[in-house]
């Protein structure tokens with residue numbers, strides 16, 4: 370009994386440390402930060418103490434939460450469009466090789482051109498809100514497209530032979546074999562794309578500046594900068610980080626749930 | 641015996657296969673697959689055994705010669721088992737065995753009885769809901785065999801199906817395969833590089849040599865079925881094993897200079 374439970378306890382202790390250690394580092398850093406600001410009497414418009422940032426977060430919650438909501442909405446709308454567009458195009462690639470040969474280079478060009486460089490141009494043709502959405506879409510699109518396309522092409526060769534043996538149609542092959550094979554790849558792309566969509570939304574909004582709708586978190590940062598409201602700048606930054614972390618955790622959890630019973634990536638190694 | 645008189649299910653004449661990169665995998669292959677026989681293709685790796693099987697299955701086409709079927713229907717009345725179990729990891733054992741029926745348009749409900757029958761044939765009745773990764777290697781291979789048999793094909797093609805398994809599991813599956821074959825009357829073409837496996841299972845062994853792949857000897861194992869472990873200790877088994885080994889050795893000697 371003890372032979373069995375001791376490693377289990379050791380395992381839990383290991384996992385607890387994985388959480389406890391970074392939390393300690395984080396709290397320690399906040400403590401040092403707080404102490405330095407207090408001891409050196411640094412004014413909040415130069416460096417606000419963590420406590421000041423927290424109180425600003427609470428005091429300005431109405432404004433900030435509204436902006437958080439706007440940023441999240443843009444992020445998820447862009448991600449949704451990227452999923453629909455990326456998966457649809459990947460399926461076209463898989464079904465018709467010539468589509469891939471015709472379009473893939475352009476997807477690469479879109480990917481390698483920095484989004485900050487595209488944003489001002491988009492603002493010439495589109496209104497601020499749409500431009501931000503398009504930027505977030507552009508950065509999230511490629512990882513989803515390329516991962517899904519890779520996944521669709523990676524179906525097991527023997528299974529492909531088996532489908533041929535049983536005279537499966539192209540669409541049966543796609544639905545019963547290629548799409549499930551691509552799921553882990555797609556979810557990997559989604560996790561990267563989710564983070565990138567948020568970054569795209571922020572970058573584009575900063576580039577848009579006053580031309581933007583002026584409601585997202587990035588706009589709050591720019592606006593607070595002009596007004597030297599440094600605590601609020603930090604508070605908005607905190608919200609962006611938290612949003613990024615939550616998006617990452619959400620998609621990690623989604624992968625676990627969807628792949629739990631079959632894929633190696635979703636399993637802890639035993640023994 | 642009676643099988644020898646029956647017309648072959650499939651007849652290969654002068655079959656050759658040269659791949660696009662210039663590899664001559666097979667040359668001048670003549671082979672009759674008789675109805676009801678258990679035919680093993682025995683040979684060193686790389687001699688073109690898989691290629692023969694793939695051509696018979698219609699997954700590759702010969703670059704020379706002809707493959708003729710006794711009747712058009714037999715051509716698609718096939719089961720195929722690969723060296724690894726080749727299951728779909730994302731779905732249950734039940735759904736894996738459903739696949740051939742599903743591809744021919746049968747709903748889960750309509751297919752259920754046949755799926756359960758196939759699973760019970762291979763002794764996996766209780767495992768319909770399991771996922772492949774929850775099974776041992778031998779059990780996965782059983783699922784793979786159930787999938788190949790669910791359509792009750794006339795001809796079963798097996799490409800080194802037990803090569804990756806431990807010897808105990810392998811012996812057990814050998815016996816199960818003989819039982820299944822007797823029960824269903826399926827004709828089997830079985831690729832292996834194990835002399836003992838081929839002698840134990842087969843009614844006939846075609847021994848291959850490589851570069852280019854060709855048949856250098858055919859050995860009849862005229863021991864009656866059902867066979868059991870006693871057969872492994874019989875004089876006939878020993879004699880045929882020696883004959884097969886000798887043929888295999890000369891096949892390997894022929895390529896030694898390469």
Ligand SMILES: Nc1ncnc2c1ncn2[C@@H]1O[C@H](COP(=O)(O)OP(=O)(O)O)[C@@H](O)[C@H]1O
Pocket residue numbers: 659660661663664665683684685686687688689690691692853
């Ligand atoms: N698609 C292919 N393209 C080129 N060469 C191949 C291909 N498939 C098999 N070969 C070659 O043909 C020969 C026979 O292969 P194979 O039938 O797999 O042999 P075996 O199953 O007896 O090990 C080998 O030399 C192999 O390298």
Ligand SMILES: [Mg+2]
Pocket residue numbers: 689690691799
């Ligand atoms: Mg082979």
